[in-house]
Amino acid sequence: MLRTLIGETTKYLGQKVRVSGWVNVVRSHGKIVFIDLRDRTGILQVVLNPDLAKDIKEEWVLEIEGIVQKRPAKMINPDLETGKVELSAESVKVLSKADVLPFDLRDLNVTLPTLLDFRPLTLRNEKVRKIFKVQEEIMERFRQASNDLGCTEIFVPTISASATEGGAEVFKVDYYGYSAYLTQSPQLYKQMMVPVFERVSVVTHAYRAEPSITTRHLSEVIQMDCEFGFVNFAELLDLLEFIGKAIVESEIKVPRLTLREAQEIIFQETGRDSRKEKDLGPEDEMDIYQWARKKHNSDLVTITHFPTAKRAFYTMPDSENPEFSLSYDLLYKGAEICSGSQRINDYDQLVKAIKSREMEPKNFEMYLQSFKYGMPPEGGFSFGLERITKQILGLENIREASLFPRDMERIDQRLSILQPKKLAKK
Amino acid sequence: MLRTLIGETTKYLGQKVRVSGWVNVVRSHGKIVFIDLRDRTGILQVVLNPDLAKDIKEEWVLEIEGIVQKRPAKMINPDLETGKVELSAESVKVLSKADVLPFDLRDLNVTLPTLLDFRPLTLRNEKVRKIFKVQEEIMERFRQASNDLGCTEIFVPTISASATEGGAEVFKVDYYGYSAYLTQSPQLYKQMMVPVFERVSVVTHAYRAEPSITTRHLSEVIQMDCEFGFVNFAELLDLLEFIGKAIVESEIKVPRLTLREAQEIIFQETGRDSRKEKDLGPEDEMDIYQWARKKHNSDLVTITHFPTAKRAFYTMPDSENPEFSLSYDLLYKGAEICSGSQRINDYDQLVKAIKSREMEPKNFEMYLQSFKYGMPPEGGFSFGLERITKQILGLENIREASLFPRDMERIDQRLSILQPKKLAKK
Numbered sequence: 001m002l003r004t005l006i007g008e009t010t011k012y013l014g015q016k017v018r019v020s021g022w023v024n025v026v027r028s029h030g031k032i033v034f035i036d037l038r039d040r041t042g043i044l045q046v047v048l049n050p051d052l053a054k055d056i057k058e059e060w061v062l063e064i065e066g067i068v069q070k071r072p073a074k075m076i077n078p079d080l081e082t083g084k085v086e087l088s089a090e091s092v093k094v095l096s097k098a099d100v101l102p103f104d105l106r107d108l109n110v111t112l113p114t115l116l117d118f119r120p121l122t123l124r125n126e127k128v129r130k131i132f133k134v135q136e137e138i139m140e141r142f143r144q145a146s147n148d149l150g151c152t153e154i155f156v157p158t159i160s161a162s163a164t165e166g167g168a169e170v171f172k173v174d175y176y177g178y179s180a181y182l183t184q185s186p187q188l189y190k191q192m193m194v195p196v197f198e199r200v201s202v203v204t205h206a207y208r209a210e211p212s213i214t215t216r217h218l219s220e221v222i223q224m225d226c227e228f229g230f231v232n233f234a235e236l237l238d239l240l241e242f243i244g245k246a247i248v249e250s251e252i253k254v255p256r257l258t259l260r261e262a263q264e265i266i267f268q269e270t271g272r273d274s275r276k277e278k279d280l281g282p283e284d285e286m287d288i289y290q291w292a293r294k295k296h297n298s299d300l301v302t303i304t305h306f307p308t309a310k311r312a313f314y315t316m317p318d319s320e321n322p323e324f325s326l327s328y329d330l331l332y333k334g335a336e337i338c339s340g341s342q343r344i345n346d347y348d349q350l351v352k353a354i355k356s357r358e359m360e361p362k363n364f365e366m367y368l369q370s371f372k373y374g375m376p377p378e379g380g381f382s383f384g385l386e387r388i389t390k391q392i393l394g395l396e397n398i399r400e401a402s403l404f405p406r407d408m409e410r411i412d413q414r415l416s417i418l419q420p421k422k423l424a425k426k
Numbered sequence: 427m428l429r430t431l432i433g434e435t436t437k438y439l440g441q442k443v444r445v446s447g448w449v450n451v452v453r454s455h456g457k458i459v460f461i462d463l464r465d466r467t468g469i470l471q472v473v474l475n476p477d478l479a480k481d482i483k484e485e486w487v488l489e490i491e492g493i494v495q496k497r498p499a500k501m502i503n504p505d506l507e508t509g510k511v512e513l514s515a516e517s518v519k520v521l522s523k524a525d526v527l528p529f530d531l532r533d534l535n536v537t538l539p540t541l542l543d544f545r546p547l548t549l550r551n552e553k554v555r556k557i558f559k560v561q562e563e564i565m566e567r568f569r570q571a572s573n574d575l576g577c578t579e580i581f582v583p584t585i586s587a588s589a590t591e592g593g594a595e596v597f598k599v600d601y602y603g604y605s606a607y608l609t610q611s612p613q614l615y616k617q618m619m620v621p622v623f624e625r626v627s628v629v630t631h632a633y634r635a636e637p638s639i640t641t642r643h644l645s646e647v648i649q650m651d652c653e654f655g656f657v658n659f660a661e662l663l664d665l666l667e668f669i670g671k672a673i674v675e676s677e678i679k680v681p682r683l684t685l686r687e688a689q690e691i692i693f694q695e696t697g698r699d700s701r702k703e704k705d706l707g708p709e710d711e712m713d714i715y716q717w718a719r720k721k722h723n724s725d726l727v728t729i730t731h732f733p734t735a736k737r738a739f740y741t742m743p744d745s746e747n748p749e750f751s752l753s754y755d756l757l758y759k760g761a762e763i764c765s766g767s768q769r770i771n772d773y774d775q776l777v778k779a780i781k782s783r784e785m786e787p788k789n790f791e792m793y794l795q796s797f798k799y800g801m802p803p804e805g806g807f808s809f810g811l812e813r814i815t816k817q818i819l820g821l822e823n824i825r826e827a828s829l830f831p832r833d834m835e836r837i838d839q840r841l842s843i844l845q846p847k848k849l850a851k852k
Contacts (some may be wrong), residue, residue, distance in 0.1 A: 098800035
């Protein structure tokens with residue numbers, strides 16, 4: 001007998017089916033036992049004689065044969081797609097037993113460390129599980145939107161011979177005895193692909209050895225990047241917002257402000273003066289979000305013209321005022337979900353920019369080749385998958401938006417427990 | 427005036443358009459100059475007065491305005507989609523100049539090291555570029571097929587606290603002073619997701635510190651993985667072949683052989699005796715390919731039941747003969763493109779298997795949680811993106827199927843040139 005998925009059982013009223021899944025809940029009423037059985041398509045109430053139910057506990061994996069029946073009217077559960085039916089069990093086969101759960105998995109009320117210490121278990125909770133169904137959907141929207149814009153999807157390496165964008169926050173890899181690093185972004189590679197495909201998209205892992213614990217940063221993230229040739233700054237903003245709106249399913253025109261305009265608005269609206277700061281802080285981002293909601297009914301805001309010195313070396317300075325750059329961040333509900341810029345596409349200017357940051361052009365030899373042999377005006381941007389997931393769902397901590405989050409204290413298990421000796425040495 | 431893509435120019439016969447792209451070829455005929463201009467949609471012949479063409483050379487980036495005209499009948503190029511038209515240039519703007527090319531980029535005839543030393547340049551060659559359009563298509567087919575099978579796409583980390591599958595071929599990462607490793611595969615994570623989503627797919631980077639140079643191995647690859655709960659061995663073979671056939675666009679039933687049957691066929695067909703070997707060698711794989719073509723008209727062959735000791739610890743032994751395992755490889759045109767198995771899903775058996783390989787169960791604590799709390803029968807497989815690209819296109823070396831291949835001698839540039847001092851120390 002073939003397996004019937006739980007979501008399909010309503011089609012088999014009065015018929016015998018075989019279902020398989022995990023025990024979500026067991027409720028014993030003496031002469032009768034109820035089990036909520038869970039598979040990937042839904043939850044089904046199963047009615048059993050106690051002798052069939054024996055020691056069955058939550059998270060056991062069962063294969064049950066029985067008759068699909070209408071529930072008595074007062075037993076109908078309107079919250080379940082299968083809420084009008086139940087399975088009257090005739091036989092039960094135990095496929096896998098489970099230890100007694102360390103906490104209530106249905107009404108999950110645990111601290112973040114416990115949520116992560118028992119990740120394979122807590123992910124089975126319906127609310128937690130749904131975070132990653134939303135994440136899958138975000139990725140699908142990004143892919144669809146970048147495909148609509150004519151991007152070719154590329155695959156680029158994550159092991160690099162030098163730190164991508166300068167800075168100390170890189171993880172070092174022992175590469176056959178040589179020094180190598182994990183890439184902080186696919187930036188240099190996607191730019192190199194502009195003369196090959198003109199428009200590219202890339203989904204990849206990015207690594208930041210940030211020696212701090214915040215609710216917004218992870219040491220390993222998934223980035224969704226695009227890069228476009230033959231575009232100017234205004235076109236880049238259009239492209240950015242096209243993808244941003246697709247991802248958060250908005251159709252509202254996105255307001256655009258320069259950093260200085262945003263800071264002026266914050267000052268006018270709240271009296272708080274951040275007008276000389278070089279970036280927006282978390283509080284600024286929330287204030288601008290409130291303003292954009294009120295004034296433009298928009299959850300998205302584009303901020304442009306960040307100080308050149310605060311952005312990566314490849315960022316094009318604004319020719320009208322080179323202290324500021326042709327850069328942008330996209331904010332969603334008060335947090336940055338995307339960042340990018342028009343790039344320097346002139347070889348000599350780029351070499352000069354590398355030197356001005358006290359980096360060595362010879363460490364960028366392959367990258368610079370692309371510019372030496374004809375590079376059109378170009379630019380792009382990068383979305384953070386976990387950051388967007390967090391913002392869309394209003395999660396408190398970005399760790400909740402990563403299946404297995406990496407930070408300075410944890411690789412699955414807490415590092416201080418895994419490697420106590422290493423910690424002592426530090 | 428808006429840009430017209432070259433592939434669209436045939437629609438504007440007699441009209442003025444603006445096109446942008448790279449100079450593919452310049453041919454000067456004294457009083458008239460011909461340029462083949464390339465953008466992402468095609469190649470267009472441009473006719474210019476010499477005073478408009480000045481110093482223009484290959485790979486310069488130009489923006490040209492002119493009138494789309496019919497070519498004279500004898501000038502029609504049937505190999506080009508735009509072969510019946512040409513652009514009569516009225517003005518030319520140089521967007522970016524290019525150094526003189528180090529080799530002929532159109533008729534690219536260079537050694538592999540040169541191909542890779544000048545990667546941003548050699549990728550502009552049409553044949554090289556097309557490899558990665560095929561690669562994009564392979565990925566799209568994998569995604570479509572795994573989606574058709576009900577998989578949820580997941581994103582898993584690549585930094586791990588212990589070596590995934592044992593063995594010494596791992597890259598070590600300095601992780602905030604702790605020891606960490608780059609994952610050899612997403613294997614353990616995708617298995618942990620079976621009790622969450624039942625069926626998952628994952629595209630990720632995998633790392634192997636193989637201290638050898640072959641035409642079939644890279645140090646960093648893209649893997650396309652699936653894992654399925656509630657499946658038996660026969661169903662797994664069906665799932666594997668469903669995706670395999672989708673990727674190579676075959677509709678022919680895939681012949682299945684155990685390793686021992688395959689070796690027996692090789693002996694019968696060629697007289698070569700590999701019947702006691704624990705795996706198929708490259709020559710064996712080619713012989714079986716010849717047999718499958720001849721006997722079944724199939725480029726694909728599934729080989730099952732490899733020796734348990736030769737497969738990873740989580741592989742389910744065949745209960746009828748535990749020396750062999752419920753494992754499989756999918757061969758395409760004489761090379762393995764996919765590998766997988768039914769997994770051990772019983773907690774105690776899994777702990778025993780880990781110990782029998784002289785590994786520590788405590789290093790697999792989070793992984794083992796999944797099995798402690800209810801794991802159905804399950805299995806899966808893993809496709810190698812570069813390997814499939816190589817096989818579909820008949821490339822000689824897997825490095826040609828990676829935009830920026832990593833091996834023990836190269837991270838973009840040759841390591842011996844980048845870090846001569848490190849080399850001396852080794």
